[in-house]
């Protein structure tokens with residue numbers, strides 16, 4: 001399998017949960033007394049099982065979960081698996097009850113590291129899980145990820161990242177977008193007591209409530225986060241009390257009672273179907289082990305552990321399958337034996353799998369872009385800010401699944417008025433004023449992108465993109481590499497200084513964002529480039545950041561003449577021919593560079609790399625081979641920008657052609673100062689460029 005087909009093999013479409021379904025059919029043979037009702041069946045929403053039917057299905061599933069976890073522990077102890085192997089031993093009532101009513105391939109879920117049964121109920125198999133934990137050639141992530149970091153984005157079982165609190169916003173976005181497309185679906189977003197303390201959980205609950213996304217937030221409260229007890233984790237009585245603050249209803253239940261969990265989840269789905277509002281459900285559950293296979297959990301007192309073992313949900317459910325569903329001991333044991341045999345055969349198959357072959361992997365983080373031609377577009381002279389408006393208008397008009405979200409992008413038309421009038425043309429459902437919370441906003445967009453929506457995000461200022469470092473840099477950036485599914489999100493970053501806005505409203509951050517694998521960065525300078533960058537970013541299947549220099553919104557203008565050829569956009573831009581020096585600049589510095597080149601007696605070739613990531617460096621290398629000199633200008637401080645990286649790349653490729661050391665003209669390495677005199681001194685300009693050029697000769 002070559003790299004590209006390795007990527008494709010990640011996704012299997014909406015396959016349902018055939019493994020579980022066939023296991024349940026097999027289990028039915030254990031029922032000796034044929035006068036009893038059908039033994040094992042899964043009734044997904046809106047059906048509900050009776051108590052009698054319920055235990056005959058729930059107990060085998062819980063047993064499956066327990067037995068699988070125990071085999072995982074064994075594999076860890078024997079050295080077959082590495083890393084953080086966290087089990088759900090003690091959590092089976094919660095993890096089974098919460099997922100049983102959900103519909104695989106329809107409902108949008110993110111489940112956690114103690115929810116192995118949830119993965120099986122939603123389409124995975126023990127074989128896949130063993131392969132994933134052993135990171136072998138058949139692992140569903142091709143060995144790129146380990147242990148709990150798996151799922152199937154194509155069937156809406158989102159693969160988690162380690163960063164706790166980061167997944168629920170995806171569920172909210174996915175559920176919201178699928179509902180918007182007319183699908184009658186729900187979300188399930190699971191978080192632990194520890195994860196519930198993260199900031200993004202707050203942002204996400206708030207967005208879910210404001211946007212009316214029917215997502216069940218389920219807290220698995222197992223009294224500990226690693227070694228930290230809940231007394232050190234939070235100071236409210238119940239975590240579900242927090243629901244009130246979001247204007248939603250919350251409930252705390254006994255998470256060791258699988259019927260109670262199942263019933264509460266069915267109730268929540270029915271209620272969400274009626275009012276479309278999210279719910280918060282706290283399940284008081286158990287962790288009958290240390291945090292992970294390497295942790296003995298000796299901070300849990302013997303007394304507490306004794307008490308917990310009394311409340312172990314598995315023996316309780318075993319009693320119920322006999323008392324309520326009428327299974328005999330022999331029938332129960334027959335069920336267990338089939339499950340053990342099934343797991344054993346999957347384990348043996350997984351153990352015989354080869355190790356992953358680096359030669360068969362794809363080593364790019366990016367989803368492949370199909371060469372696409374779209375409708376051409378022309379406009380007479382427009383300002384750069386107006387080019388932004390035209391591009392978004394072009395996209396929203398042609399793509400009903402596209403929507404714009406950001407702060408004040410609606411009625412106000414966005415902080416720099418680039419979105420003016422869009423709400424009148426496309427309405428508040430497609431031009432959406434979001435609550436503050438940039439991290440959850442990005443997660444929301446990522447989730448929406450997985451169900452066919454095409455989100456466009458505006459950060460109010462590029463500076464606030466730092467609020468979403470993990471969500472954008474780690475979750476979105478690695479999404480395709482981990483899951484095989486594309487993450488088509490366009491993110492707009494109004495950026496840059498020169499407007500006397502100080503350190504927190506003047507940043508570019510192209511340096512920061514270029515350090516994350518899997519993101520694409522475009523930095524246009526002209527009106528035409530701005531229009532093109534936004535289209536290129538939108539149609540690309542990867543998360544694309546477009547930097548829009550705020551100073552240029554009103555001060556620069558030009559015609560737009562876009563020929564519809566998207567592939568042609570992804571290239572560096574040359575503004576003037578020259579023989580003696582290659583001058584590279586991006587953003588507002590392009591204009592300073594052009595001004596300097598115009599005044600300078602030397603023959604200067606001015607370039608804008610335009611595609612900052614993956615850096616389109618080859619044409620610049622060619623230019624330097626011709627001129628023998630390279631000067632890069634960046635607006636921010638020396639260590640904050642992309643300049644050093646750009647120079648390193650060009651020097652590596654064109655070292656022998658250099659006639660003088662390449663130079664980087666950057667601002668002083670301090671935060672951008674506020675006072676106009678200081679800011680003017682801080683930012684590079686044409687005059688400084690001229691001096692730097694002269695020094696190079």
Ligand SMILES: Cc1ncc(C[n+]2csc(CCOP(=O)(O)OP(=O)(O)O)c2C)c(N)n1
Pocket residue numbers: 114162163164165191192193194195196198220222224225226287291
């Ligand atoms: C944001 C973040 N910080 C730290 C960690 C390291 N970590 C991994 S699991 C864990 C404890 C999680 O506790 P909880 O959310 O209660 O889930 P549980 O393991 O108890 O099911 C921590 C701190 C992390 N994964 N994410």
Ligand SMILES: [Mg+2]
Pocket residue numbers: 192193194220221222223224225226
């Ligand atoms: Mg916990």
